[in-house]
Amino acid sequence: xxxxxxxxxxxxxxxxxxxxxxxxxxxxxxxxxxxxxxxxxxxxxxxxxxxxxxxxxxxxxxxxxxxxxxxxxxxxxxxxxxxxxxxxxxxxxxxxxxxxxxxxxxxxxxxxxxxxxxxxxxxxxxxxxxxxxxxxxxxxxxxxxxxxxxxxxxxxxxxxxxxxxxxxxxxxxxxxxxxxxxxxxxxxxxxxxxxxxxxxxxxxxxxxxxxxxxxxxxxxxxxxxxxxxxxxxxxxxxxxxxxxxxxxxxxxxxxxxxxxxxxxxxxxxxxxxxxxxxxxxxxxxxxxxxxxxxxxxxxxxxxxxxxxxxxxx
Ligand code: ADP
Ligand code: MG
Numbered sequence: 503x504x505x506x507x508x509x510x511x512x513x514x515x516x517x518x519x520x521x522x523x524x525x526x527x528x529x530x531x532x533x534x535x536x537x538x539x540x541x542x543x544x545x546x547x548x549x550x551x552x553x554x555x556x557x558x559x560x561x562x563x564x565x566x567x568x569x570x571x572x573x574x575x576x577x578x579x580x581x582x583x584x585x586x587x588x589x590x591x592x593x594x595x596x597x598x599x600x601x602x603x604x605x606x607x608x609x610x611x612x613x614x615x616x617x618x619x620x621x622x623x624x625x626x627x628x629x630x631x632x633x634x635x636x637x638x639x640x641x642x643x644x645x646x647x648x649x650x651x652x653x654x655x656x657x658x659x660x661x662x663x664x665x666x667x668x669x670x671x672x673x674x675x676x677x678x679x680x681x682x683x684x685x686x687x688x689x690x691x692x693x694x695x696x697x698x699x700x701x702x703x704x705x706x707x708x709x710x711x712x713x714x715x716x717x718x719x720x721x722x723x724x725x726x727x728x729x730x731x732x733x734x735x736x737x738x739x740x741x742x743x744x745x746x747x748x749x750x751x752x753x754x755x756x757x758x759x760x761x762x763x764x765x766x767x768x769x770x771x772x773x774x775x776x777x778x779x780x781x782x783x784x785x786x787x788x789x790x791x792x793x794x795x796x797x798x799x800x801x802x803x804x805x806x807x808x809x810x811x812x813x814x815x
Pocket of ligand 2: 549
């Protein structure tokens, strides 16, 4: 019996540069089409760290070169551009891999907005570094002129930091659901989604933030009533005492066990912690819901129960 699966792709599925992404999506498409070939419906979400950094830097250079002509590009617009660019490469790679295997299915990318709360405490504590490194003078100027938050990043220079608020709801969820039910392969919530606030009337206003793709994928999986959330990353399993001589890989966890390990500091913030938290949230959100964290190349083995770390009630 086919399942409805939301797949969250990490940085290793896309690479960091244009040529890397072009090559990486071919391998990524093979892993995804394996699941489609097995009869599953898949919806694909992905991160955008290097891509949104690249776009933001290019747009900032444009403003610097011609300040009278080009105003700074809002971060929400940079996220939208990254969804378009990544969706373009993924869509093409998936289309080609499907056709090569004789599977006739449409593939579409949905530019996805994700609602965030203006009162989210993340807005008063921006933590996510984006864009290029700057000198202190450049940083001071941006703070004065644009009210940016800037931090000194590990001795490498100054960087803008932005808020990473929690996703509340997916604005285009009905379109995404209709497309999945029509049998299309959908790419959605790229880069965690374009963060927006609800304002007066029906207006949505872009927020200067980047949503974590693991949390956004969890909301997507819950909203679509998916059977499984698969977070594909650069490790085959989650470990405790990660990187230490007595490291232990984990096969199966209840949400409570995973939470206890998280509270004990077993998972690095900003990398494995959000994945485990997203997996716990999804596993708790309804009966029969399973979250799996594994290596991109192991997606098919993982869903068959042969590898990866599985979190379910
Ligand atoms: P992605 O781009 O897929 O989101 P991240 O780099 O953010 O990838 O997170 C995955 C990384 O988390 C792994 O490559 C690994 O180095 C790191 N990591 C941190 N803590 C753990 C842990 N306890 N178990 C396994 N991996 C961990
Ligand atoms: Mg990550």
